[in-house]
Amino acid sequence: xxxxxxxxxxxxxxxxxxxxxxxxxxxxxxxxxxxxxxxxxxxxxxxxxxxxxxxxxxxxxxxxxxxxxxxxxxxxxxxxxxxxxxxxxxxxxxxxxxxxxxxxxxxxxxxxxxxxxxxxxxxxxxxxxxxxxxxxxxxxxxxxxxxxxxxxxxxxxxxxxxxxxxxxxxxxxxxxxxxxxxxxxxxxxxxxxxxxxxxxxxxxxxxxxxxxxxxxxxxxxxxxxxxxxxxxxxxxxxxxxxxxxxxxxxxxxxxxxxxxxxxxxxxxxxxxxx
Amino acid sequence: xxxxxxxxxxxxxxxxxxxxxxxxxxxxxxxxxxxxxxxxxxxxxxxxxxxxxxxxxxxxxxxxxxxxxxxxxxxxxxxxxxxxxxxxxxxxxxxxxxxxxxxxxxxxxxxxxxxxxxxxxxxxxxxxxxxxxxxxxxxxxxxxxxxxxxxxxxxxxxxxxxxxxxxxxxxxxxxxxxxxxxxxxxxxxxxxxxxxxxxxxxxxxxxxxxxxxxxxxxxxxxxxxxxxxxxxxxxxxxxxxxxxxxxxxxxxxxxxxxxxxxxxxxxxxxxxxxxxxxxxxxxxxx
Numbered sequence: 001x002x003x004x005x006x007x008x009x010x011x012x013x014x015x016x017x018x019x020x021x022x023x024x025x026x027x028x029x030x031x032x033x034x035x036x037x038x039x040x041x042x043x044x045x046x047x048x049x050x051x052x053x054x055x056x057x058x059x060x061x062x063x064x065x066x067x068x069x070x071x072x073x074x075x076x077x078x079x080x081x082x083x084x085x086x087x088x089x090x091x092x093x094x095x096x097x098x099x100x101x102x103x104x105x106x107x108x109x110x111x112x113x114x115x116x117x118x119x120x121x122x123x124x125x126x127x128x129x130x131x132x133x134x135x136x137x138x139x140x141x142x143x144x145x146x147x148x149x150x151x152x153x154x155x156x157x158x159x160x161x162x163x164x165x166x167x168x169x170x171x172x173x174x175x176x177x178x179x180x181x182x183x184x185x186x187x188x189x190x191x192x193x194x195x196x197x198x199x200x201x202x203x204x205x206x207x208x209x210x211x212x213x214x215x216x217x218x219x220x221x222x223x224x225x226x227x228x229x230x231x232x233x234x235x236x237x238x239x240x241x242x243x244x245x246x247x248x249x250x251x252x253x254x255x256x257x258x259x260x261x262x263x264x265x266x267x268x269x270x271x272x273x274x
Numbered sequence: 275x276x277x278x279x280x281x282x283x284x285x286x287x288x289x290x291x292x293x294x295x296x297x298x299x300x301x302x303x304x305x306x307x308x309x310x311x312x313x314x315x316x317x318x319x320x321x322x323x324x325x326x327x328x329x330x331x332x333x334x335x336x337x338x339x340x341x342x343x344x345x346x347x348x349x350x351x352x353x354x355x356x357x358x359x360x361x362x363x364x365x366x367x368x369x370x371x372x373x374x375x376x377x378x379x380x381x382x383x384x385x386x387x388x389x390x391x392x393x394x395x396x397x398x399x400x401x402x403x404x405x406x407x408x409x410x411x412x413x414x415x416x417x418x419x420x421x422x423x424x425x426x427x428x429x430x431x432x433x434x435x436x437x438x439x440x441x442x443x444x445x446x447x448x449x450x451x452x453x454x455x456x457x458x459x460x461x462x463x464x465x466x467x468x469x470x471x472x473x474x475x476x477x478x479x480x481x482x483x484x485x486x487x488x489x490x491x492x493x494x495x496x497x498x499x500x501x502x503x504x505x506x507x508x509x510x511x512x513x514x515x516x517x518x519x520x521x522x523x524x525x526x527x528x529x530x531x532x533x534x535x536x537x538x539x540x541x542x543x544x545x546x547x548x549x550x551x552x553x554x555x556x557x558x559x560x
Binding site: 119131134139162 | 420423424429501
């Protein structure tokens, strides 16, 4: 890792230092697929309200890292300490029941393909309400009210509440997935290429919406993408991965405008200028 | 007696099924896997129920078989004859006189009593199946008590129909723990599952699962606070016996739009008429 952390002195770091401790502290996270490595010795802190971008080429271990963080994959080494309601807990070591409870309350996961994150056979309202019902909501009127509220927030018309996601466009499906994830007020959101597969104008609107929600709800986000424009817009801080390792990290603008590592320089210069 | 082993199945198989039943009784509502055998009838005809009944039968038993409440429909008659032939046990149509009752899709109107064994035929034992097709995932959901999805199904019902339209196969929660599929009984029968003095056993042959409700188990039908569970039935009295409290079948009697409602429980209806109760069409039909 090119050890360049401007983070300590920056204005942004002051903003997050209002919190006493990081929301998520990752130390030495390693996942191997047999002899190959998925990701190796990844360490970072994520502060409340911070958006961390992870970029890198295909196969660089971004998605493996994200899956390990979100508890979808079991890492081989390392710890992921999350600031839960009952204090700091290592999510790698905790029981599966507890981890899954966390996954439907404090965490949210936005998949690249909305089909992976939505129940396609269930209406939009049911999709949004599922997390509420999973944490014990048992009043139909309240559930439906909250579903309507959230559909409005992600700009889906109220009269589409009983339609299946199948009948929605790609952009709408993605927005529905976001509503479904945010309805229980999570504190940490994992996003895997949330704008992948959408056309540019829809991407722009989705990014706008995400930026608004992140600021409004004070969400912490870890966003994996290969689209540098997405991280430029959303992320406070950036991690660049190559071959399963973090090769560079720092504030987004610093990394993108003054890349130090050869691979980051290549990545930044590969973007087509229109 | 015939050349079959008592109650058709060999003794080793019956022991295996009894072990599964005991485990099911020990963990009310939990689906116990068992090595379901091929039975001389097609899947969907009660192969699971028949195996459970065979494992429970003793020569002193008196067997009753119900199909949709009736004692005289194909399924009921075939299974009754099957056990008459292979076990040589006595049979009866009267609920109160039976020691073992195998049923398809109904619980009798006459209350069950202590000492009776009530065997259900179950087509799909997994209540979460239609929303979550992966068996590995549904098992984990049971393990971790993640039952939010069951309410999504009810939510969809209300969103589409304005009310919980699920009228049979209505999901229940057993002793505050396992969510269970009560087999396709009408939801009218759901309240009878709870606090029942009889031992209730559920067998799914194709899906190879056995589960159980020990006597007096607490069974709660799932619902919403503002859309509570209602044990619904047709808004009529029985046209033969006049019963207002029994589950009714609707029978179309001609092509002029005439219809009649009759008790689906034939034994109950017959008993009432024998006692002199007469419904709207009871006189002429009899």
